[in-house]
Amino acid sequence: MTTTVRSRRPRVAAAGWAPVRGLVPLGVLLVVWQIVGMVAPSPFFPPPTSWPAALTSLLPGGALAQGILSTLVTFAESLVIAFVLGSALGILIGRNRVVSAALAPLLDFFRYLPAVALVPLIVLFAGYTQTMKIYVVVFGAIWPILLQVRLVAGSLDPILDDVRRVLGLSRGAGLAKIVIPAILPGALLGLRLASPLTLILVLVVEISTQVSGLGRMLGVAQQSYLPAQVFGLIVIIGVIAILIDLAISIVERWALRYRPRREP
Amino acid sequence: MTLAPAKKVSRAARRTPRFRGSRILIGAVPLLVVIALWQVAKAAGALPFSTVPSPSDVAVAGYRLIADGELVAAVAHTLVAVILGWVVGSAAGLMLGIALGASATTWRWTMATVQVLRAIPAIAFVSIAVIVFSQTLTMEVVIAAWVAVWPVAISAMDGIRDVTPHHRELAHSLRMRPLARLIKIELPTAAPNVFVALRLSLGGSLALAIVAEIVGNPQGIGYALVQQQLALHADAMFAYIIVAGLIGLALNAAIQALAPLVPGTRGGRS
Numbered sequence: 001m002t003t004t005v006r007s008r009r010p011r012v013a014a015a016g017w018a019p020v021r022g023l024v025p026l027g028v029l030l031v032v033w034q035i036v037g038m039v040a041p042s043p044f045f046p047p048p049t050s051w052p053a054a055l056t057s058l059l060p061g062g063a064l065a066q067g068i069l070s071t072l073v074t075f076a077e078s079l080v081i082a083f084v085l086g087s088a089l090g091i092l093i094g095r096n097r098v099v100s101a102a103l104a105p106l107l108d109f110f111r112y113l114p115a116v117a118l119v120p121l122i123v124l125f126a127g128y129t130q131t132m133k134i135y136v137v138v139f140g141a142i143w144p145i146l147l148q149v150r151l152v153a154g155s156l157d158p159i160l161d162d163v164r165r166v167l168g169l170s171r172g173a174g175l176a177k178i179v180i181p182a183i184l185p186g187a188l189l190g191l192r193l194a195s196p197l198t199l200i201l202v203l204v205v206e207i208s209t210q211v212s213g214l215g216r217m218l219g220v221a222q223q224s225y226l227p228a229q230v231f232g233l234i235v236i237i238g239v240i241a242i243l244i245d246l247a248i249s250i251v252e253r254w255a256l257r258y259r260p261r262r263e264p
Numbered sequence: 265m266t267l268a269p270a271k272k273v274s275r276a277a278r279r280t281p282r283f284r285g286s287r288i289l290i291g292a293v294p295l296l297v298v299i300a301l302w303q304v305a306k307a308a309g310a311l312p313f314s315t316v317p318s319p320s321d322v323a324v325a326g327y328r329l330i331a332d333g334e335l336v337a338a339v340a341h342t343l344v345a346v347i348l349g350w351v352v353g354s355a356a357g358l359m360l361g362i363a364l365g366a367s368a369t370t371w372r373w374t375m376a377t378v379q380v381l382r383a384i385p386a387i388a389f390v391s392i393a394v395i396v397f398s399q400t401l402t403m404e405v406v407i408a409a410w411v412a413v414w415p416v417a418i419s420a421m422d423g424i425r426d427v428t429p430h431h432r433e434l435a436h437s438l439r440m441r442p443l444a445r446l447i448k449i450e451l452p453t454a455a456p457n458v459f460v461a462l463r464l465s466l467g468g469s470l471a472l473a474i475v476a477e478i479v480g481n482p483q484g485i486g487y488a489l490v491q492q493q494l495a496l497h498a499d500a501m502f503a504y505i506i507v508a509g510l511i512g513l514a515l516n517a518a519i520q521a522l523a524p525l526v527p528g529t530r531g532g533r534s
Contacts, residue, residue, distance in 0.1 A: 021376075022373060022374055022376025022377055022378075022379075023376045023377055024373055024374075024377070025373065025374050025377040026376075026380060026381070029377075044392075044395060044396045101291065102291060102294045103294055105291035105292070105295060106294065106295060106298070109509045110509070112467065112509060112512030112515075112516050113508055113512050114471035114508055114512060116474050116486075117485065117486070117489060117505050118505060120489040120492075120501060121489070121493070121498070121502070121505060124493050124496065124498055125315065125316070199385050200386070200387050200471075203387045204387055204475055204479075207390070207391070207479055208478050208490075215387075218391045222391035222394055222395060225395060227392060227395050227396075230391045230392045230395065233388070233391075234384060234388045234389065234391075234392065237385060237388045238384035242383045
C-alpha cells in the first residue's frame with residue numbers, strides 16, 4: 001500500500017510537437033517570401049523583415065503592450081467564467097436525465113450556431129464596453145464546456161452514487177469528492193475545445209467593435225491599408241495562441257496529475 | 265438503503281432508447297415554455313433590456329425578411345461562400361495530408377510548421393484577406409477554405425499513419441502501385457478520421473464566412489446582422505441568428521446523412 005510506484009515517463013510536450021526540424025518548411029517559406037519580396041515587391045505581401053518596422057509605430061505610449069494585455073485579460077476572464085459557469089450548468093443538466101433530454105434541442109441549436117453571429121446582437125444590448133466584450137465571449141465559449149460536462153455527467157457510472165451512499169457522504173460532499181473529480185477530465189476537454197474559440201471570439205469582438213485590444217489594432221491596420229503591420233500582428237497573435245495552447249496543456253496535466261496516463 | 269439495488273435496475277431499464285417521437289415531444293416542451301415565458305415577460309415589462317423584442321416581434325420580422333426576399337438572398341450568399349470554401353479547403357487539406365502522411369520523414373520535417381500555421385486563429389487572416397482581395401466573395405471563400413484545410417490535413421495525415429504494418433505488407437506482396445495503395449488502403453483507413461474533420465471544418469467554414477461578412481464583404485448573413493444592428497432592429501437580428509443556427513444544424517445533419525457511405529463509420533451520432 002505504502003509503496004507507490006511512480007512511472008517517470010519522459011514528458012512529451014503538447015500533442016504532436018515534433019522537434020525544431022519540423023519548422024524548417026516555415027523558415028524556407030519566410031526566406032523565399034523575403035527574397036521574392038525584395039526582387040519583385042508586392043503591395044500585398046511585404047517581406048517579413050519589414051514587419052517589425054511596421055509594428056514600431058504602435059510602440060509609443062505602450063499601445064501595443066496595452067493591446068496585448070487587454071486581449072489577454074479579456075481572454076482569461078471570459079475563459080474562467082465560461083469554465084466555471086459551463087461546468088456548473090453541465091452538471092446540473094447532465095445529472096438529471098429528463099432535464100437533459102428536454103433541453104437537448106435547445107442545446108443542439110446553440111452547439112451548431114456559429115457563436116460569432118451573436119457578436120452584433122449582444123453589442124446592441126450591452127453597448128461598447130469591456131463588460132460587453134466579456135458577455136459576448138462567455139456566451140459563445142460556454143457551449144463546448146457545458147456540452148462536454150453534460151455528456152460526462154450524464155454517463156457517470158451509477159456505482160459512484162452507491163459509493164457515496166455507502167460512505168455516508170452528504171450530497172454536497174459527494175459532489176465535491178466524487179462528481180467533480182469524475183467530470184474533471186471532460187470539463188478540461190471542454191476547456192481545451194473552448195480556448196481557441198474564446199481567442200477567436202475576443203478578436204472578432206475587438207475587430208468589429210473596435211473597443212480595444214489586438215483585434216482593434218488589426219482592424220485599424222486593415223482600414224489604414226498597412227499589410228506589413230497586419231502581418232506583424234498576425235505573428236504576435238500566433239505566438240499568443242501557441243502560448244495559450246501550451247498553458248492549457250500544462251493546466252490539464254497539473255489538474256489530472258493524480259490519474260495514470262493511459263496513452264503513451 | 266436496502267431498496268437501492270432494485271432502484272438501480274429500474275434506472276438501467278430506463279436507459280434503453282425510447283421512441284423518437286417522445287424524445288422530440290419532450291424536447292419541444294421547454295422550447296415552447298421559454299417562448300411563452302419570453303412573450304409574457306416582454307408584455308409585463310420584466311426583461312432587463314427594454315429593446316429586447318418579443319417572440320412575436322421576431323416572428324413578424326422574420327416573415328417580413330422572407331417576404332421581401334432579403335433573408336433568402338443573404339442565406340444563399342452565405343451558403344455559397346461556405347460550401348465553396350469548405351470544398352476547396354478540404355480538397356487542399358486532403359492533398360496536403362496525403363503528401364505529409366506519405367512517410368515518417370516528411371511528417372518529422374513538417375509537423376511543427378503545420379501546428380504553428382494551424383494555431384494562428386484564422387480570424388487574424390481576415391484583415392490581410394480584405395486588403396488583398398478587397399470586399400469580394402473570393403475573400404470570403406479564401407477565409408472559409410483556410411479554416412477547413414488544417415483539420416482535414418491533420419486527420420488525413422494521422423489516418424494514413426494509422427495503416428497497420430499488416431496492411432502495408434499486404435500492399436507490398438500484392439505489388440500495389442502507390443496510387444492503388446493510396447486508394448485501396450490508405451484512404452479507407454483514414455476515412456473515419458477525415459470524416460470527423462470534414463464535419464468540424466464545415467462548422468469552422470460557416471463561422472469564418474460569417475466573420476468575413478461582418479468584417480469585410482458587404483453581403484450575406486454576417487453583413488445583414490451588422491446592418492440590422494446599425495438600424496437598431498433587434499427583432500430582425502434575432503431572426504437572422506435563429507436562421508444562422510438552423511443553417512448550422514442543417515449543414516451538420518446533411519453531412520451526418522453521408523456517414524453510412526464512409527467506410528469505417530457506423531453512421532451513428534457522435
